[in-house]
Each structure stands twice: as C-alpha cells, then as structure tokens.
Amino acid sequence: MASRPTISDVAEASRVSISTVSLVMNGKGPVADATRQRVLAAADRLGYAPSRSARGLAARRTGNIGFVLREDHFRQSEPFYTRVFLGAEFEARRRGLYVLLSTVPDPYDPARHAPRFLTEHSVDGVVVAGGVDATLLEQLRARSIPFVLADYAWDDSPTVSADNRSGGRAVADHFVAQGHTRVGYLGADPEHPSPAERRDAYLGAMAEVGHPVPDGWVVTADGPSDRQTGALNAGLLLDRAPRPTAVFCANDALALGLLDAASERGLAIPDDLAVAGFDDVDGAALAKPPLTTVRIHKETLGETALGLLAEGLTGAVEEIPPRTLVPTELVVRASA
Amino acid sequence: MASRPTISDVAEASRVSISTVSLVMNGKGPVADATRQRVLAAADRLGYAPSRSARGLAARRTGNIGFVLREDHFRQSEPFYTRVFLGAEFEARRRGLYVLLSTVPDPYDPARHAPRFLTEHSVDGVVVAGGVDATLLEQLRARSIPFVLADYAWDDSPTVSADNRSGGRAVADHFVAQGHTRVGYLGADPEHPSPAERRDAYLGAMAEVGHPVPDGWVVTADGPSDRQTGALNAGLLLDRAPRPTAVFCANDALALGLLDAASERGLAIPDDLAVAGFDDVDGAALAKPPLTTVRIHKETLGETALGLLAEGLTGAVEEIPPRTLVPTELVVRASA
DNA sequence: TTGAAAGCGCTACCAA
DNA sequence: TTGGTAGCGCTTTCAA
Numbered sequence: 152m153a154s155r156p157t158i159s160d161v162a163e164a165s166r167v168s169i170s171t172v173s174l175v176m177n178g179k180g181p182v183a184d185a186t187r188q189r190v191l192a193a194a195d196r197l198g199y200a201p202s203r204s205a206r207g208l209a210a211r212r213t214g215n216i217g218f219v220l221r222e223d224h225f226r227q228s229e230p231f232y233t234r235v236f237l238g239a240e241f242e243a244r245r246r247g248l249y250v251l252l253s254t255v256p257d258p259y260d261p262a263r264h265a266p267r268f269l270t271e272h273s274v275d276g277v278v279v280a281g282g283v284d285a286t287l288l289e290q291l292r293a294r295s296i297p298f299v300l301a302d303y304a305w306d307d308s309p310t311v312s313a314d315n316r317s318g319g320r321a322v323a324d325h326f327v328a329q330g331h332t333r334v335g336y337l338g339a340d341p342e343h344p345s346p347a348e349r350r351d352a353y354l355g356a357m358a359e360v361g362h363p364v365p366d367g368w369v370v371t372a373d374g375p376s377d378r379q380t381g382a383l384n385a386g387l388l389l390d391r392a393p394r395p396t397a398v399f400c401a402n403d404a405l406a407l408g409l410l411d412a413a414s415e416r417g418l419a420i421p422d423d424l425a426v427a428g429f430d431d432v433d434g435a436a437l438a439k440p441p442l443t444t445v446r447i448h449k450e451t452l453g454e455t456a457l458g459l460l461a462e463g464l465t466g467a468v469e470e471i472p473p474r475t476l477v478p479t480e481l482v483v484r485a486s487a
Numbered sequence: 488m489a490s491r492p493t494i495s496d497v498a499e500a501s502r503v504s505i506s507t508v509s510l511v512m513n514g515k516g517p518v519a520d521a522t523r524q525r526v527l528a529a530a531d532r533l534g535y536a537p538s539r540s541a542r543g544l545a546a547r548r549t550g551n552i553g554f555v556l557r558e559d560h561f562r563q564s565e566p567f568y569t570r571v572f573l574g575a576e577f578e579a580r581r582r583g584l585y586v587l588l589s590t591v592p593d594p595y596d597p598a599r600h601a602p603r604f605l606t607e608h609s610v611d612g613v614v615v616a617g618g619v620d621a622t623l624l625e626q627l628r629a630r631s632i633p634f635v636l637a638d639y640a641w642d643d644s645p646t647v648s649a650d651n652r653s654g655g656r657a658v659a660d661h662f663v664a665q666g667h668t669r670v671g672y673l674g675a676d677p678e679h680p681s682p683a684e685r686r687d688a689y690l691g692a693m694a695e696v697g698h699p700v701p702d703g704w705v706v707t708a709d710g711p712s713d714r715q716t717g718a719l720n721a722g723l724l725l726d727r728a729p730r731p732t733a734v735f736c737a738n739d740a741l742a743l744g745l746l747d748a749a750s751e752r753g754l755a756i757p758d759d760l761a762v763a764g765f766d767d768v769d770g771a772a773l774a775k776p777p778l779t780t781v782r783i784h785k786e787t788l789g790e791t792a793l794g795l796l797a798e799g800l801t802g803a804v805e806e807i808p809p810r811t812l813v814p815t816e817l818v819v820r821a822s823a
Numbered sequence: 824t825t826g827a828a829a830g831c832g833c834t835a836c837c838a839a
Numbered sequence: 840t841t842g843g844t845a846g847c848g849c850t851t852t853c854a855a
Contacts, residue, residue, distance in 0.1 A: 203607060
C-alpha cells in the first residue's frame with residue numbers, strides 16, 4: 152500500500168510549490184482563485200490530509216486541547232460532565248482540534264497525577280470541567296498553559312458557567328406565582344460557587360418581593376450534592392414546625408433526595424410541599440412526580456468553554472473574558 | 488520565558504550526542520550505564536520531555552490511540568462505557584500513549600461522521616467500545632488501521648469481552664443451588680452477541696443438570712436493553728401460569744425493570760420470584776432488594792483492549808488474539 | 824501572487 | 840557503545 156500523500160504530492164499534482172499548497176490548506180495569504188481551486192481539487196483527489204505531527208512540529212502548535220475532569224465526576228452515573236465533554240468535543244471537531252480527556256483523582260498529587268499532556272506540553276490549552284484541586288490549576292498557570300474553567304471558578308481565571316443567578320431568581324418567581332410565601336432552601340457542597348449563586352439569587356428575589364426566607368429554612372449540608380445527602384438532610388426542613396410549603400434545592404440530586412424523604416413522610420407533592428431543583432438531569436423528568444427544575448445546557452457549557460479557549464489561542468480575541476454565562480431555563484413539571 | 492528544552496539541550500548538558508539521548512529516552516540500544524544515568528539526570532534537571540510532534544514525524548507513529556464509542560452509549564446514565572474508557576485511558580497512560588475519544592452518532596454516515604483521526608491518520612490504532620455501525624469498522628479496515636473491539640464482536644476482528652458464558656453458567660448453578668428447577672430468561676437487543684452468549688450458557692447449564700428451560704420461558708425482547716424494556720416485557724414471564732420461580736436477565740437494566748414489574752404485581756423477591764442480572768451496575772446494589780448479578784470489571788475490559796492493541800502495534804505480539812475474555816464474577820445479593 | 828529554502832525536534836541508519 | 844547525518848512533512852520568512 153502506497154503511504155499517504157504528502158504536501159509535495161499535492162504540489163506536484165497541482166503544479167505549484169508546496170508553499171502555495173500550505174497557504175491554501177490553511178486558508179491564508181493571497182492566492183489566486185484559480186490556483187486555490189486547482190490545489191483543493193488535487194488534495195481532494197489524492198485524499199490528502201496534512202500530517203498533524205509535521206504541522207505541529209513546524210508551527211509549534213499541537214492542535215490538541217486537554218480536557219480535565221475529576222475522576223469521580225466522570226464515573227458518576229449522572230452524565231453531567233460527560234455532556235460538557237461532548238459539547239467540547241463537538242466544538243473541537245468544528246475547529247479541527249483534538250481533545251485529550253484526562254481524569255484526575257481527588258485528592259490530587261501534582262507529582263504523580265499530573266495529566267501527561269501537562270508535563271509533555273502536548274496541548275495548546277486546557278478546559279477544566281468542574282471542581283478540581285487548586286494545585287492542578289497552579290501547575291497550569293506555572294507552565295503558562297492557557298485554560299478555561301467550565302462550571303467552576305478559581306481565582307480570576309476565565310470561566311464559563313450556567314447563569315445560576317437568573318435560574319435561582321426564576322425559581323423564586325415561580326414559587327411566588329404559585330402563591331408560596333413560606334419557602335426554604337436546601338444546598339450542599341459549600342465549596343462550589345454555583346450553589347451559592349443559586350441560593351443568593353433565590354433568597355434575594357424572595358426578599359425583594361417581601362417574603363424573605365428565614366435563616367432556619369436555609370440549609371446547606373456539608374457533603375456532596377447527591378441524592379443521599381438530600382434525603383438525609385431533608386429532615387432539617389421537613390421536620391420543623393412550621394415547615395416551608397416550597398423548597399428550592401441547589402441541584403436535582405438533592406431535590407430527588409428531598410422527594411424521597413417527603414414521600415417517606417407521606418407528604419403530597421406539590422400540594423403539601425412544592426420542590427424545585429437545578430440542572431435538569433435525566434432523572435428529573437422521570438421522577439415521581441416529575442421534577443420542576445432549571446435546565447442547564449450542558450453541551451453548550453463545553454462548547455462555549457472550548458470555543459473561548461480556541462479563540463484565545465489563535466489570538467482572535469485579545470483576552471479571554473473572565474466570566475461567561477450560559478443561559479438557563481426554568482422547566483415547570485409537576486413537582487412545583 | 489525560555490522555550491522548553493530540546494534533545495540538543497540534554498545532549499549538551501550531558502556531553503553526549505543527541506543520538507545517545509534518543510536511545511536513552513527510548514530505552515533502546517546498548518548504552519553504558521554511566522552514560523544513561525548522566526543523560527537521565529540531565530533530562531530530569533532540565534525538565535526535558537520529548538516533543539510528541541517531532542517524535543511522531545520522525546518515527547511515523549503518532550502515539551495516539553483512538554477510542555470510538557456510540558454517542559448514545561456515552562451519554563447514557565449508566566457509566567458502563569465510561570469505565571471501559573477509564574480503563575483504557577489508564578493503560579494508555581502507563582504506556583505513554585494518548586487516547587483520543589470520539590463519539591459517533593447512530594445511524595452513522597461514513598462521509599459526515601467519520602472521526603477526524605480516521606481521515607487524518609492521526610492515530611496508530613483504535614479501540615472500538617460497544618456496538619457501532621459496521622460501516623465504521625469497514626472504514627478502519629479499508630485504511631488498514633488496526634483496531635480492537637471491546638464488548639462487541641464483528642467478523643473475525645480481535646475482540647475482548649466479558650466471560651459471558653461462565654457468567655451465565657454461574658447464574659444457573661446458583662439458581663439450582665437455591666433449589667430452583669423452573670427458571671426463565673429475559674433478554675433483549677438480539678443484535679448484540681453478549682446476551683446470546685449469556686443465554687446459551689445459562690440454558691445449557693440448566694439442561695445439563697436436568698432442568699431444561701421450556702421455550703415459553705425464554706423471552707428475548709426486540710428492543711434496547713433497558714429498564715423500561717425489562718418492565719414492559721416482564722409480563723411475558725410473570726403473567727404466565729405456571730410461572731418460573733427464578734429469572735435470569737441478560738443485564739441489570741432488564742433485571743431492574745423486571746423487579747419493578749414484580750413489585751407492581753405484589754410478588755415477593757426472592758421468595759415468589761428470584762431475579763439475577765448481569766453487569767453489576769451501580770444501581771444493582773441499591774435496588775430493592777439488592778440485585779444478585781454477574782459482575783463485569785469494566786475498567787479491565789478497557790485496559791485489556793488497549794493493552795492488546797498496543798502490543799500489536801509495537802509488534803510485541805505477532806498477531807492480536809482474536810478473542811480475549813475478561814473474567815466475570817457472581818455477586819450474590821438479596822434478589823436471588 | 825508564487826517559490827526557494829531554512830528549520831521545527833526527533834528517529835534511525837550507518838560508521839566509527 | 841557512541842556520534843554524524845539524512846530525512847520525516849510541514850510552516851514561515853524572504854525574494855522574486
């Protein structure tokens with residue numbers, strides 16, 4: 152089998168120099184239209200695709216983007232970050248980039264767990280999805296590898312996240328529209344900035360309309376944002392007297408846990424208790440009753456992060472904007 | 488910032504030629520031990536890591552492995568293939584390879600959906616996880632890109648899969664040990680070879696011990712292997728008279744669906760009905776009652792596939808073995 | 824608007 | 840056991 156065609160083959164076939172082929176393939180420089188056509192036709196006919204290695208070597212760019220994710224985030228059954236990755240991968244494809252996915256354990260030991268591409272400098276930039284150990288981010292910074300955070304925030308590094316505030320506000324508005332005045336909040340994972348934003352916007356909006364949420368009805372569990380935590384901490388809200396008539400949970404997992412706890416206590420949803428979540432995970436629509444929640448477009452999160460990074464890399468933009476929001480959307484189902 | 492060190496820097500620092508550095512870095516050739524030490528020390532001191540691009544260009548190997556997965560398999564909430572990927576990524580890391588994950592839609596259009604690395608020849612080989620459109624496999628073959636299938640089979644391509652037969656047999660043995668003689672089978676996804684292997688081994692083992700399973704108790708639904716299918720088709724087994732006292736399901740999703748259906752019918756598990764699944768998904772241990780099942784080591788599946796591929800690539804092995812089995816293990820819980 | 828030529832950092836062959 | 844050197848296929852000045 153003849154080995155794959157090179158730039159010289161294309162040059163020869165289209166009777167131009169390899170420089171010209173290079174210009175055409177990269178859409179650069181002033182090339183006569185006829186020449187361009189001829190080159191493209193030849194490339195197509197020969198099935199030519201530039202060698203990544205050669206390109207990388209000559210241009211000092213790898214064309215690779217790293218995608219870092221905490222291992223437990225990746226293997227969890229809720230495919231949140233999976234979708235963020237999918238969005239990033241999609242956008243990368245559009246831009247002719249490759250994505251190297253690397254998971255890191257938590258806790259993270261910089262000496263042993265550093266993604267290979269980091270030490271080998273085989274990526275042009277990195278997307279970091281979700282919370283990771285700050286050490287990793289410091290490593291990136293130390294090696295001056297550009298990075299964009301998705302669904303996380305650290306220092307003043309560029310980040311793209313869901314519009315948590317507008318989502319939190321939407322829930323409050325919805326509760327009020329349904330006639331609720333005595334509402335509560337259930338959160339977890341105090342480290343992560345998103346829940347805090349959701350909470351603050353929610354509490355703020357409730358206060359604005361004259362129904363401030365008493366401190367006793369604002370619960371932030373000191374554990375992971377999962378269903379179990381939701382169920383275990385539900386009592387702090389449900390077993391009080393008086394009890395709120397509606398609860399906003401920082402995410403769907405907690406909300407599903409709260410629903411479990413409510414059902415155990417024989418509470419009717421949404422009549423005795425209205426519940427809203429955040430994320431719109433797969434399980435939200437399947438819950439009994441189906442969960443009212445704020446939808447995050449997970450793919451868009453990844454797409455946007457990768458897009459920003461890529462633009463920053465090519466210099467298309469001077470500086471990556473420090474904070475980019477992806478819109479959220481209230482999805483009203485039966486639970487509230 | 489000074490740019491990263493190159494092989495010449497290391498050569499200079501250790502007072503040898505770049506050829507020698509190359510030999511040392513690749514663990515090749517006869518190099519005096521003292522020299523080796525000196526080179527390694529210098530490399531370490533300078534923070535030298537070989538450039539992937541240069542290496543790839545010179546050696547005509549990319550050091551990249553493609554990992555192909557159907558999109559719906561990747562985004563499904565059960566992180567089965569996610570773990571297979573994790574295993575592959577882990578093994579790749581050990582071997583100094585990168586994994587390029589690419590999802591493909593189903594149905595697959597070879598012209599529009601072909602993973603980029605396929606047309607760009609930027610991988611040395613490919614791991615294909617789970618079922619994909621045969622067109623893709625034909626493309627790989629046509630371009631003579633070596634590949635290994637994980638949890639799938641096609642033609643006589645090398646494949647690594649769970650030991651379905653021994654798992655199926657283990658379930659039969661367990662049922663018999665529990666005193667069951669009238670047992671059934673629930674499967675789905677007739678296309679995929681694994682369920683068929685599980686079924687045949689199971690039915691064979693039952694027949695061997697003198698309790699053949701009547702055809703009427705062998706149900707293979709013509710849909711996806713999911714919980715809903717399990718619940719919907721459960722009636723074909725549960726609403727018959729007489730009814731089997733134990734049912735083996737081709738996977739956990741179906742088994743969980745069957746449990747749902749059984750609970751709706753007021754059947755006590757495992758007294759009225761014993762149920763066993765296959766896979767040992769996260770949800771199996773959490774089911775009510777916890778599901779007896781056959782565990783597949785998903786990471787091992789990915790590790791093995793990538794390992795075999797890598798060995799084949801380096802020529803460490805003459806030919807990749809056509810069929811490699813990863814052991815399975817019966818996990819007895821409360822449902823059977 | 825096009826071409827010539829100098830590398831990019833490495834591997835692998837051949838000599839020493 | 841080590842070194843010299845010819846590429847690998849491309850990008851990128853610089854000239855023409």
